[in-house]
Amino acid sequence: MKSLVLCCVIVNCFVLGLCDVPQCFKLKFGEISCNQSVDVNTVIKTVPAQNECLSMAKGLEVFAKVGKMIGNKFEQLYNEEKQKVADAKMIAKKFFQLYNEEKQKIEILNNQISDITKEMNTCNDFRKITTMRESSVVVQKDYSTPQLKKCGVGMQDINKIKDNQITGSSMTDLKHRPQYGRLFETRGIKAWSTQPGPGYRATIDKWSTFGLKNQWITVDLKKDTKIIGVVTAGRPPLLLSPTYRLYHKQWVKTFSMEYKTDKSNKLNSFLDPTGKVEVFQGNTDMTTPVVNIFRFPITARWFTIKPINYVYSMCMQFDLLVC
Secondary structure, three states, X not given: OHHXXXXXXXXXXXXXXXXXXXXXOOOEEOOEEOOOOOOHHHHHHHOOOHHHHHHHHHHHHHHHHHHHHHHHHHHHHHHHHXXXXXXXXXXXXXXXXXXXXXXXXXXXXXHHHHHHHHHHHHHHHHHOOEEOOOOOOEEEOOOOHHHHHHHEOOOOOOOOOOHHHEEEOOOOOHHHOHHHOEOOOOOOOOOEEOOOOOOOOXXXXXXXXXXXXXXXXXXXXXXXXXXXXXXXXXXXOOOOOOOHHHHOOOEEEEEEEEEEOOOOOOOEEOEOOOOOEOOEEOOOOOOOOEEEEEEEEEEEEEEEEEEEEEEOOOEEEEEEEOO
């Protein structure tokens, strides 16, 4: 027991490097005291278990070095894990930023959808839409003149849509030019009329387009514009004309439509629910405008009307509607 205690004193003094310093410990045992200057060699000679104590001291010295190495390794691993945590925080911050950006985009889309829904509901309430037939577009005839002037895309105003923006396949003469195919036109015959057809009967109807096919009138809006419908009218009566009652009863009964967007060369036809070309219901007299509302708004730059059935000749006015 005495040897063990002394050995521990020697080991501690050896490890701490205090064996040559007076009063390293206040502990006595036998003839040797740590309160006095102790020479290591003297102590080793005095202690029977000197070899054992030296071995223990060296072992503790090695243990201290290994402990220091392990401590350094743990510190290194801690720093690496700390860096990983910092990187993970940075990645999480980036993902959170992307999440907020996508969330904002979704909110914008939802707002746009909400606006479109409100607009459609407003338009539906305003027009009191009635269906002509199951496969047809929706048609309504009770637009007032102020409503037609307000909702027109600009065909009624030569300052908004210039004459060079309106073209047609043909015309009877300069008084029947496509540029006069505007709704509420006052120039020329107040309407667009095509050239006479190969089968007209000159003695009865000088202006008949009987047998004429593939006629059209187009307006270039200069940019993609959302259009919700089309309004058409026949040739207005010329009350002072002696031939009015016979020859000037001209209007388009049915027609089809095509459109093309600004950045596309593809010409698209309006189709009905069965995938066939849509046949729009046109006019039944010379003076009453007829409104055809599309199933859904069409955004395009060019819009074309192609007459199918007509009375006496392909003669009409038209405008596109934005509300």
